[in-house]
């Protein structure tokens with residue numbers, strides 16, 4: 001089965017160029033001068049459109065147990081929503097419970113996701129119990145293609161790891177070539193601020209942000225970087241939200257340390273003002289790290305331009321307003337942490353192109369190419385090139401759309417971007433050569449997505 005995508009502008013991280021793309025089966029057979037190929041079973045007209053490598057969202061949480069409930073997208077619904085938004089690979093997190101083995105955890109996540117995903121997927125591992133067994137098991141995880149381990153400096157009593165535990169895990173990561181991903185917030189200090197706020201009767205959602213000040217993200221980021229320097233381990237800071245944390249990452253990178261960071265669309269487009277919305281609506285925006293005053297956004301866009309922020313992932317972790325976010329009425333600390341977003345990452349970042357914050361090629365780089373390289377998927381993913389998987393997005397840069405819960409495909413009863421008008425729209429999506437979205441309809445299949453056994457980070461070779 002040969003598909004020809006004709007007449008478009010291919011956008012890779014190296015820049016845009018006019019080319020036709022020939023797909024044969026699951027892979028890209030050729031990227032050639034316009035008009036060179038005429039023979040194919042199907043032709044997709046991409047005139048006036050971009051042809052992009054499928055997006056890679058390196059940070060999602062489908063059906064994740066958290067805060068006494070579970071995130072509302074399953075692997076089936078969440079990966080279908082990802083496809084709608086031009087994301088053809090997700091990397092989700094297997095979550096080690098205290099006392100559980102890493103390998104049993106990995107098996108459990110394979111059971112949850114296997115046969116259900118509409119697009120390709122892989123896993124990182126959350127290490128919440130550092131002990132001799134789990135440290136040894138990190139080696140087996142790496143051998144099984146799961147070579148990135150998330151740790152938490154936040155959430156004491158749940159996922160939190162002490163500096164000593166982090167040091168031990170980083171040492172193992174350095175030995176195995178694995179990457180430590182860090183949730184960098186000072187959870188011990190935050191818990192005190194939360195207790196004080198609740199004791200004072202400050203219970204509204206906005207206090208979630210006020211009790212997690214950016215200084216405590218900056219401090220934890222700096223500490224994580226120091227631990228990584230001492231152990232020689234590479235470090236990837238997840239969901240970076242503030243200039244305080246960005247300054248620490250920038251200084252480390254300027255000194256030559258292998259420190260990388262991602263931010264998320266919510267930190268680029270939303271702010272603490274949203275958390276202060278009346279009638280408990282602010283609960284919709286509760287995530288950690290929290291939304292910041294809007295002036296941090298300019299620094300984050302700058303970080304994306306300078307490559308101090310290398311990746312944009314969503315941290316998609318949806319909880320319905322009804323019945324889930326509402327668990328925290330009268331006590332913001334009980335609001336499940338997380339926001340929906342897997343469907344809108346490519347479109348939201350395209351607004352950065354429209355506004356002149358980032359270039360067209362940088363858009364592709366931060367949303368597909370760098371995540372592929374960072375997490376050992378390149379050049380299978382993240383580039384429009386012969387031999388790569390035919391994960392392709394035909395993107396109309398001039399169409400407009402309005403985001404809304406009434407029209408999105410994520411399994412959650414609100415949109416964090418309700419009413420936001422966007423320029424640009426995903427038109428057609430191919431996952432390994434199969435059309436999964438076209439003509440405003442979903443043509444994908446639960447179970448089409450395959451598990452991706454990943455190489456080590458390709459920035460460290």
Ligand SMILES: NC(=O)NCCC(=O)O
Pocket residue numbers: 061183239286287288289315317337338339
């Ligand atoms: N970010 C968030 O609030 N929820 C998901 C879990 C995490 O990434 O820390």
Ligand SMILES: [Zn+2]
Pocket residue numbers: 183238239288289
């Ligand atoms: Zn986190």
Ligand SMILES: [Zn+2]
Pocket residue numbers: 059060061315317
């Ligand atoms: Zn997360």
